[in-house]
Amino acid sequence: MKKIIELNVNGEKHEVAVAPNQTLLEVLREDLHLTGTKESCDLGSCGSCTVLMDGNAVLACMILAVDVKGKEILTIEGLAQNNELHPLQKSFHEKGAVQCGYCTSGMIMTAKAFLDKQPNPTKNEVKEAISGNLCRCTGYAKIVEAILSVKQA
Amino acid sequence: MRLPHFEYFEPETLKSAVNLILKNKESKFLAGGTDLMPKFKKGVIRPEVLINIKEITGINSIKEEKNYLKIGALVTLGEIEDSPLINQVFPSIVEAAHSVATQQLRNTATLGGNLCQDTRCLYFDNSYLFGQSIWEKCFKRGGNVCHLVKKGKKCLAVYSGDVAPVLLALNAKVQVVGSSGKRLISLSEIYSGKGDNAFTLLPEELIAEIHVPKPKPSSYGTYVKFRERGSIDFPIVGIAAYLTINKDTIKDANIWLTSVGSAPVEAVEAESVLKGANISTDLIEKSANQAYQQIAPVPNHGYSAWYIKEMVKVFVKRALIKVMENARGGQS
Amino acid sequence: MKQSEFAIIGKPIPRIDGMIKTKGEALYTTDISLPGMLYGKMLRSPYPHAKILRIDTSKAEKIRGVKAVITGKDTPDIKYGCMMVFGFPEASDQYFLARDRVRFVGDPVCAVAATDESIATEALEQIVVEYEELPAVFSIEEATKPDAVMLHENNPGNISIGVAYKSGDMEKAFKEAYYVREDTFNTQLVQNCCMEPQVCLSNFDSSGKLTMWSSTQAPFLQKMLMSAVLDIPQENVRVIKPHMGGGFGAKAELFAVHYCAALLSRQSGRPVLICHTREEEFAASAMRHPMRIELKIGVKKDGTIIARKGTNWLDGGAYNSLGPQAAADSLMFLSLPYRQPNVDFQSIRVYTNRSPSGAMRGLTGPQVQLATDIQLDIVAEELGMDPLDIKIKNGLKAGDVTASGLKMKSGSIEECLQKIAEESEWKNKYGKLPPLRGIGVGCNSFPCGTRVLMFGPATALATALIRANIDGTVTINTGASDIGQGSDTVICLMTSEVLGIKMEDVRNMPPDTDLSPPDYYTASSRVTMMVGNAVINAATALKAKLFEAVSKQLEANAKDLEAGDSRIYVKGSPEKGVSFREAVEICQMLNGGSTITAQGNFDPDLGPFDLRTGEGDYSPSYSFGAQVAEVEIDPDTGRVKIERILRVHDCGRVISLLGAQGQLEGSVALGIGGALSEKLFFEEGRYLNPSFLDYKFPTSMEIPDMENTFVESNDPVGPFGAKEVGEGCINPVAPAILGAIYNATGLRFKELPVTPEMILKGLKKMKGEE
Incomplete structure (x- = not known):
């Protein structure tokens, strides 16, 4: 029913x-x-x-x-506001954190929730934060870099 | 993967939840769903009715009382991680909660559900395609064979919850609600030790609240988890240690292990070596050896019994060292 | 690298589809739905080997919402083999829907299509299949026993395919060698684990035309294969590739998903979507071949290799899949990346009752490289040499031709090793690190596309069509599949570079077999080399047409013109010129209003080549690379902590910097999983851990810092001098890590994966505790 x-x-x-x-x-x-x-x-x-x-x-x-x-x-x-990319979307794109893109949506959403709570993380904290999001393409390196660059922005 | 059809209820009181489950055969409680959903999707379990208990009020908060910290069964592991109160009073509970699965799962998984997490076995958890359709029914499916240890006489599925050992080391109690009302029992009593029927609770019973006694002065605890990957995985072994230390003397010791059998196991011998003794490297070594002697793990998830046993020794030692360090740092 | 040499090549330009992917807008196959679309599901065999006695689908057919049910007898009696359309018709051995026999757990038996997925699942449960179990074989050893049950009647000894190559005087060489040794290596099953599983949406319309939206690395191959197995004309099959969630090799051929979606659509008259569940993906998608590699090597006193004998045993699973290619590739990898004057190589692929092995990044390269490099490490130790030095001594370089005829055209192993020695401070570390810390080195050389003539000799290795649009943009159409690795971006970068226009003004057409020029497939690291060259040629031809027209307008010589900044102008006088858009307009005016198009292809003369013996030049060129791993071992747990991984890769020329780095990083992560943690437990034909929970592929926590260095050897054949970057880098990961483990502990492993338990056991044994 x-x-x-x-x-x-x-x-x-x-x-x-x-x-x-x-x-x-x-x-x-x-x-x-x-x-x-x-x-x-x-x-x-x-x-x-x-x-x-x-x-x-x-x-x-x-x-x-x-x-x-x-x-x-x-x-x-729902992440981009008024046609402006969210800073995470922008940095994922610019830093080459996207390959096939299938994990990207989930990865960005996890990163958003994380940065909202912890706006100034270390590299290891970022690695841990996304450790529940599997990616088979990137080796995670550029994803971590993209998230860290948002922190610095 | 789609779930089959089922009936769904959202009771608002514990009483109606219990009544609903009594009325419906093949029914299950649903809280965070992180243990139930994968099994349901794979067809390992086939409940016809799900009773979502998350609308029940009064069991989703963390309260401090004089002698107890009371954690509602519906409090999520994520909420525990974020609770300033638990972080302050029982950092080892936070350590354990934080080590579970992934952040996403911790945000929905409830403490009650985590304590009642079903025992695991690669053969049992396997789906219709890979064996269940043709294998002889194992103990856990109501049959009488074991695929893990051929000719085994009982089910050896492993309990691998991370939070239980910590709460057990803290002597936590659980308030259980059932058809005949509420009862307060020691957490250890809910574990039967059987792989195929891991809990002593009746089908209609559920945990409403967890009562953790306030720490004794000079008590220190930790949870150490060894797993293959830095995330997602269940423990190969998990060790909770909780010690009361006066100067250099250990007054009381509680050590509980997870993932070494069908229920959390108390390392009794390892504890007794510690009680009343003075802290030393030798003592830690001796205690770890006692745990090693006592624990008889079964092979699971690709790890041999030999390896798990070795890891018991290594990680009991590491847990004790960590507690000692906490003691020196004054962290409870 | 001269920074000024290129306008856009080699710069960190974001990929063309990056933005829509970060917004969740990119459409993947499962995101597409058509009116009336049904969901298909397959019933799979629970037995590893059995006869089908009876199938009763009557109950399933009566379920409301079930629109089609098919079994093997509803299908044409044509066996599939991935290479049936190019040179190996005899390797066809598989019915996508079993007719009378199933050969692996997961072999499809029936398929249903229903209005929603739960109805389809329910219908599967109502199908009754009676089986008679047959004896089964689960390993190379079992399958090759004289009395082993035969999986296929035409293949005695369960040999699915064998290829061999021999050259020189082995006996003499081994006799003359200062040191000879033999080793055997074993590697495990590894799953591709694309985040997007196999998926296909098919629509068979009443005119008899089949359209497939398919997550595939090979749209044209799928079209040819589908036409062959359904016995319908090729022109009736159209394959469109939407965005793809990874391929890695898994999606380089045809699977039951595609076959059943087409047949269910034909039967129901409605579009049908079939997507593997994650478990089906483990059960029936292509996996890396487990291999046993037997190597014999003979060297001079100074470490120079003079002879090598190698036998590759490939565990192929129940069917051939693209087995002939895998066997041939494994033969080729024995020839790389070291000089070996006398060789005797063979590859034997064996049938077992397991899901078919197919392609995965590096196709047999990682397995063979493990054996090659570790054996050389051992030889070095026996001769008192540094493993890095013995690899430098024997490494191939430009100008070398291997015994089988592979011609090295640019770069060298030596250059990569020298560079990595410097960057890793190898000489300060090797043998000088504290206990339980170690350093290891692996090498690789990888083809830039194999020469598979699936379209026949009349079609080039790659073709590109280009069109100048009146709005000043250009459209490039190659048929090449971007599977997530970023080849569309490479194609746009190259077009942009040649025409001097912005990358945003280049439209890349996703492959559609009705509209694109024929493309072989995205595999064997061919796209940059082969399609890239075709793209440059097409863009150059287009530019010539525009220059010709503009030269008339400007009253200048076409030879004196230049393109840049979206303009065409007289060299040295940028003000004397027109915008690119104006140039297109001028050109059209002068050509009677015609749209300006051009094409280019890539069809170099590489001499004869025989896939069955591996004789000849396999590829237009070969990349080189070296990798160093530094590890620390936890002596209590046996766990390996990878401190860092350094990579030097000679890709000829970096085209897309972010893309190239991403390829290296992704390869390393995949390699780490294969070396240390990825393992499918396999018992009586069944996988026990077919899930992301229990199959341990690396999370972000397992990946160390990675450092990439590119060598740009400017390949004479490669587009802008580029070679491959997508696959070669995975080959040296395991040997570098295993070498480092040995260096740290003295434990020499010759199998994968190396688990903490194996290391702890080894350490205890050494200490006499076991």
Whole structure:
């Protein structure tokens, strides 16, 4: 049985009919067509589907959509404000932190939640902060550099 | 990967949660979901009803009382990491919480769920495709074979929660709610020691609150986790040590291990060597050796029993050294 | 490097798709949905080897929302082999949907398409398949026993493919050698682990035309293969490649995903999307070949190699996949990167009851390089030499031709090693570090594209079409697939450099087999070398047309013109010229309004080449590289801490600086995983840890600081002098780390991965505690 719930995503309220067995990831991608959030392992181990829930980084594949009512969700699509790239998006682009791009959305969202809490991190803190986001292309080097450069900016 | 259909409830009181689970066979409580969801997605478990307990009020806060710190079962590991109170009073709980999985999972995983995290085994956790469809049912699936140790007589699935050993070393109690009301029991009582049925709680029972006794003066603790990668992984071994030290004499010692058996294990011999003794390098070595003698791990997740046993010795030692350092630094 | 030589080449220019990727806007295959789209799923064999006795799909067919169910008997009786369309028709051995027999856990048996994924999953559970289990073989050793069960009736001894090359007088050479030794090395299964699994969206319309949106490194190869296995005309297959979440080799061929999506779409009349779950990805996507490498080496007293005999055993899994290429490549890697006058090499690929091994970054290079470098380390020690010196002594250099005919055209191992020795302070460290700390060195040489003539001799190795647009932009169309590594950016950089326009004014067309010129595939590190040369030639031809037109307008000689800053002007007098946009307009006016186009190709004469023997020149050129690892061992746990990794890579010329650095860094990370932690537990044909939780590929915490240095040897064939940078760098990672472990502990490992447990056991044994 589907149930109509109100989802607050990227500052916009959506009424969506969801079945209990739908995850937040499925509803974001399939019902709200916010396909920037990616599915990779779908078992909570890779970080590709990271979104922010009330400011905290969480995995959209591990959360039932029915369980999200009343929470504020931020996805990669909601990060740029007034057509201005978020500083993390800008630095990921400019520092070459993007290769295939499949982990990028989750990586940036994790980094955002982290920098919001810890605006002035060390290199090791950055490495630890993104250690729940797997990347097979970059060896993480340029990702760490991109996040550190936002701190300095 | 899609979840099959199930019925879903969001009770607002503990009582209605318990009633719902009593009414529905094949039902499960859902809190953070980080242990349940992967198994549900893989088809390792097939509940027909999920009872989301996160709407229940009154069990999601951290309270300081005279003799106890009370942590609601719904408090997330992320909240524990960020709690100034717990950081101040019990940094070892923070260490353990911080070492769990990844930040994203810690932000949804609850303390209650972490304590009741199911035992793990590569054979049990494996899906329909890779064996479950044709393998003989193992103990944990209600059968009577073990695939890990052929001809094994019991289930050897491993409990690998990180926070439990710390709370056990702190003598924490848990308030359990069930059909006949509330009861307060020692945390150690919820672990059966069986791999296939790891908890003594009845299906309708759930942990509502964790009560941690306030630290004794001059007590120091730590949690040391050894894992393959610097993130994501469960421990190969995890060691919680909590010592009361007066000058150079150890008054009391609590050492609990995780990931070495189907329940957290208290290193009793290692503790008793320490109690009443003066701190020395030899003493630490001796205590670690006692733990090594006592613990009989099973091979799991690719690590041999030999290696895990060796690591018990190494990390009990490292944990004790760390506690001593904390003691010298005055960090409780 | 002269900074002024190029306008844009070699500079840290961000990639062309970086911004949309950081905004989550880039469309990957699973992000596309079509009206009426169905979701497909496959039922896979739970047995490693079995006969199919009966399949009953009747219950599944009745489920509401199920729109198509297919089994092997609904498919044409045509076996697949990746190389069936280019030179190895006999290597076809696989039915994508099993007809009467399954050969690995995960071998697809049925496929369903339904209106949503949970219905499709439910339908799979309602399908009944009866199997009769057969004996199975799980390793090279088991498969090659005389009484072993045969996986394929035409392959006695379970040999899937064998290739060999021999040259010189081995017997004499070994007799004359001062020192001879033999070693055996073993490497493990490694999963590609693309973050985006295999995925395909197919639409078979009623005109009989199949359109596939496919996450593939090889759109044209997929088109040819799909036409062959479905027995439909090639012109009826169109493959479009959206943005891709990694390839690494896994996506260089055709899989059941593509096959079933097409057939389910044909049966249902609706578009069908199939995407592997992560577990299916482990179960059935291409993996690195586990290998056993037997090496015999003969050297002079001064360390000069005079003879080498090598046998590569490749564990191929149940089917050939692109096995012939893997076997041939492994033969080639035995020839690199050291001089060996007398050689006797063979590669034997063996069938086992496991998912098929295929391509992964470095295709057999990392395995063979491990053996080559570690054996040389041992030889050096036996002769009292420094391992770095013996590698310098034997390293190939420009002008060398290997026994099998590989022609080195630029650079040298020596230059890379000298540089890395300096940067790593090798001489101050080797043998002088405190206990439990060590340093090791590995080398590599890698082809810049292999010569696979899948389109036949009438088609060049690469082709580029270019069009000048009236708005002053140009469109470049090559058919090459950017799989995430950044080749689209390289193509745009090169176009921009030649035409003197901004990179933003270059439009790169993503591959679409209906619209793009034929491209072989993104594999064997060919795109920069082959497509890059075609791009330069196309852009140069376009420039000539524009110069011709502008010269008339300016009343100047076309030879005196120059392009730069989005203008075309008289050399030395920038004010005397027109904007690039005006130039296009002028050119069109003079050509009766025609759109100005040009093309270029790459088709050098490299002499004869035989993939079956490896004889001839494999590639237009070869990169060189060296890598040094410094490690510290925890003697209590056996854990290896990599302190740092230094890389020197001769890529001829850096085209995209950020891209080239990213390739090195990514290769090193992949190499570290393969050397130390990545391991699939395999029992009775089943993987026990097919997940990112239990298959330990490195997180950010495992990657040390990495330092990159590029050598620019300016290759005579390469575009702007460039050679490959995408794959060679992975080959020396494991030997450098294992060398460092030996240097730190005295423990010599000849297998992968080297786990903490192995090191601890070794240390205890040395101390007599075991």
